Amino acid sequence: MRxxxxxxxxxxxxxxxxxxxxxxxxVAQGQAYKAPRTADGHPNLNGIWxxxxxxxxxxxxxxxxxxxxxMLGAQFSTPGGLGVIDGDDLxxxxxxxxxxxxxxxNRVKLDPEVKCYLPGVPRATYMPFPFQIxxxxxTIMLVYEYAGGxxxxxxxxxxxAPADSWxxxxxxxxxxxxxxxxxxxLNDSTWFxxxxxxxxxxxxxxxxxxxxxxxxxxxxxxxxxxxTFSRPFKITMPLYRHVEKNAQLLEYKCPEFxxxxxxxxxxxxxxxx
Amino acid sequence: MIxxxxxxxxxxxxxxxxLVLTAAPVWAHHAFAQExxxxxxxxxxxxxxxxxxxxxxxxxxxxxxxxxxxxxNWMVExxxxxxxxxxxFTKDALPPGTEIVxxxxxAKDGAFRAVGKDLTFPDGKRLFMGGSAPGSHGESEK
Amino acid sequence: xxxxxxxxIIVLAIALLAVDPxxxxxxxxxxxxxxxxxxxxxxxxxxPDLQGVWTNASAVPLERPKGLGAKEFYTDExxxxxxxxxxxxxxxxxxxxxxxxxxxxxxxxxxxxxxxSRSQSKTAESKRTSLIVGPEGQVPPLLPEAQKxxxxxxxxxxxxxxxxxxxxxxSERCILWPNEGPPMLPVGYxxxxxxxxxxxxxxxxxxxxxxxxxxxxxxxxHAPQSIRQWMGDSRGHWEGNxxxxxxxxxxxxxxxRGSSDKLHVIERFTRANDDTILxxxxxxxxxxxxxxxxxxxxxxxxxxPVFEYACQEGNYGMANILSGARATERKAAxxxxxxx
Numbered sequence: 001m002r003x004x005x006x007x008x009x010x011x012x013x014x015x016x017x018x019x020x021x022x023x024x025x026x027v028a029q030g031q032a033y034k035a036p037r038t039a040d041g042h043p044n045l046n047g048i049w050x051x052x053x054x055x056x057x058x059x060x061x062x063x064x065x066x067x068x069x070x071m072l073g074a075q076f077s078t079p080g081g082l083g084v085i086d087g088d089d090l091x092x093x094x095x096x097x098x099x100x101x102x103x104x105x106n107r108v109k110l111d112p113e114v115k116c117y118l119p120g121v122p123r124a125t126y127m128p129f130p131f132q133i134x135x136x137x138x139t140i141m142l143v144y145e146y147a148g149g150x151x152x153x154x155x156x157x158x159x160x161a162p163a164d165s166w167x168x169x170x171x172x173x174x175x176x177x178x179x180x181x182x183x184x185x186l187n188d189s190t191w192f193x194x195x196x197x198x199x200x201x202x203x204x205x206x207x208x209x210x211x212x213x214x215x216x217x218x219x220x221x222x223x224x225x226x227x228t229f230s231r232p233f234k235i236t237m238p239l240y241r242h243v244e245k246n247a248q249l250l251e252y253k254c255p256e257f258x259x260x261x262x263x264x265x266x267x268x269x270x271x272x273x
Numbered sequence: 274m275i276x277x278x279x280x281x282x283x284x285x286x287x288x289x290x291x292l293v294l295t296a297a298p299v300w301a302h303h304a305f306a307q308e309x310x311x312x313x314x315x316x317x318x319x320x321x322x323x324x325x326x327x328x329x330x331x332x333x334x335x336x337x338x339x340x341x342x343x344x345x346n347w348m349v350e351x352x353x354x355x356x357x358x359x360x361x362f363t364k365d366a367l368p369p370g371t372e373i374v375x376x377x378x379x380a381k382d383g384a385f386r387a388v389g390k391d392l393t394f395p396d397g398k399r400l401f402m403g404g405s406a407p408g409s410h411g412e413s414e415k
Numbered sequence: 416x417x418x419x420x421x422x423x424i425i426v427l428a429i430a431l432l433a434v435d436p437x438x439x440x441x442x443x444x445x446x447x448x449x450x451x452x453x454x455x456x457x458x459x460x461x462x463p464d465l466q467g468v469w470t471n472a473s474a475v476p477l478e479r480p481k482g483l484g485a486k487e488f489y490t491d492e493x494x495x496x497x498x499x500x501x502x503x504x505x506x507x508x509x510x511x512x513x514x515x516x517x518x519x520x521x522x523x524x525x526x527x528x529x530x531x532s533r534s535q536s537k538t539a540e541s542k543r544t545s546l547i548v549g550p551e552g553q554v555p556p557l558l559p560e561a562q563k564x565x566x567x568x569x570x571x572x573x574x575x576x577x578x579x580x581x582x583x584x585x586s587e588r589c590i591l592w593p594n595e596g597p598p599m600l601p602v603g604y605x606x607x608x609x610x611x612x613x614x615x616x617x618x619x620x621x622x623x624x625x626x627x628x629x630x631x632x633x634x635x636x637h638a639p640q641s642i643r644q645w646m647g648d649s650r651g652h653w654e655g656n657x658x659x660x661x662x663x664x665x666x667x668x669x670x671x672r673g674s675s676d677k678l679h680v681i682e683r684f685t686r687a688n689d690d691t692i693l694x695x696x697x698x699x700x701x702x703x704x705x706x707x708x709x710x711x712x713x714x715x716x717x718x719x720p721v722f723e724y725a726c727q728e729g730n731y732g733m734a735n736i737l738s739g740a741r742a743t744e745r746k747a748a749x750x751x752x753x754x755x
Binding site: 038039040044046112115116117118132133134135136137138139140141143147148149150152154162165166167189246248249250251253254255256258259262263266267268 | 646
């Protein structure tokens, strides 16, 4: 009798141990984090997110460097970054590589960010400003604090844009827990960063937003542009949730801030009477 | 018994309708008057080099051969393209190389820039919406 | 607090006690659209569904045409007359020139050729004589202090209106368009908005100029008073099937119809039927108007989509306006010099 009880006890303990071991999220065993669901059963990506890196300065690995405005000294110089691309450099075609160097030399004049122009994709994701995901089943709105940029991702059907635009034409679908967004019809006027990295109107971006933990997403953008690059390349970075109480996007209506730059020379001079 | 609206109601109705239906924003006219000269009407005949489908105004760039044989590239201001998109027009509706005729007004600052009033193909058909001649009625013709 | 304000509050309180606000809204929505009282579909989170692409284009003027007095609604015949005028206008707009060649009024691209004439866009059917409700149907007159503010602003700009970008209107500067508000008013064209709802938020994106109002409905307080924004700061909550949005924290640069940073806007969105949202708003600013004023607009389903309206990026106009003004000044200076 005592032997049977003992073996029962041992079985019970072993069973319990196995149940405990398998009950916890299996992150340790290499399985992906499974995000909570929205009420309609999709991974919940709602929230206010922001990248925390120096990609907007330069998406390639780079050391700290003097900024383009000497009078702003250490306040506006380039911080170093390990890069957000796969590899040490971008696979520019030779002519494009030369153009990028020219862009860099003239970046104060040419960077669309200076003029408060919409940043395009994927730069909008890693501007030093938060963005908010408002997610419904049919439409996912990506709202960017910088310049009030917005993208509506059509989750129902794939359609074609009638013309190019600054923020492109986005259609989306789910791949497991990952939101996959296909972005076409981007115009050729945006840059990837402040370092003059650019593209043509043949740009095509496929984004993947994957929940990594309760407060982080993993963002991956595959960039292809056969007129500029010899092969596609990937941009990868975590996105962090704004967890402070009552976090919200504020306005950054920057046309006002760019008026001196854009129209200063056209102002009426005092002695023009 | 048929109720006939009081005359003053009809008058008010007409006035109200006029205000609502004909008025472009007042500021728009005022600003256009600074950009373009009502005393410098112009007719441009040429070929499209680029169609900028942008806001707040779209722009048609066109090569125009002057009397001296020199080709000058003009840019012609038009309306927001967004409703054209909703009506099914795309960037392919006006490809480079298309011959067009533009009636409009020249820029005040002497640049090769104009606001386009009537936009037609050489046969008189309107580029986007409207009949084949001013004053005629018509459905949109793509 | 003025006596009239006290009385208004008491009257409102009595009204609220008498009628459940939720059903009052449903009745108002049914009446406005002449459709049966509507139970709206719900989002998966269980709140009324306002989502989709909508247009607030309207043939109804904000203020009642002079001479109509307290008449809030046209008869069926009068409404049909207004509709007919709209149709006639559409034909003229598509057909050709409506202005005299060689005049300043003619210096504009033809809206009709681009499908932008107001008469070429779908508008909600309405028998209202004005969007502003009530016996007056007008924006109340400006209080003396508001008139003074307006006069000072005008005086400062007089003779300087073409000097630089700061002297131009907010639309020309691509900062804010009058349709954006809040309150959101009908505009000549592209009057489209897209509403998306996520848990605890309602996002309203307007085509011009692509601004998105993200309205939290979780009961949080407004942003700190020291934060002033062009479009203010909005907070929403549900009353029955109605989304009530309260907006404060306006910048004094917004100056909606001459108002100050004391501007306070309350909006109500009620789905009246599958294709219509009843949009009501009340505007108040004790430094601008003696009393609040309210309006009602029917927002209707639109085929969409909303296209990008990248204003800043395409704003050749600002440079051209200033360049034109400088050219005019140069020419005038040359003429003066030539006479000497």
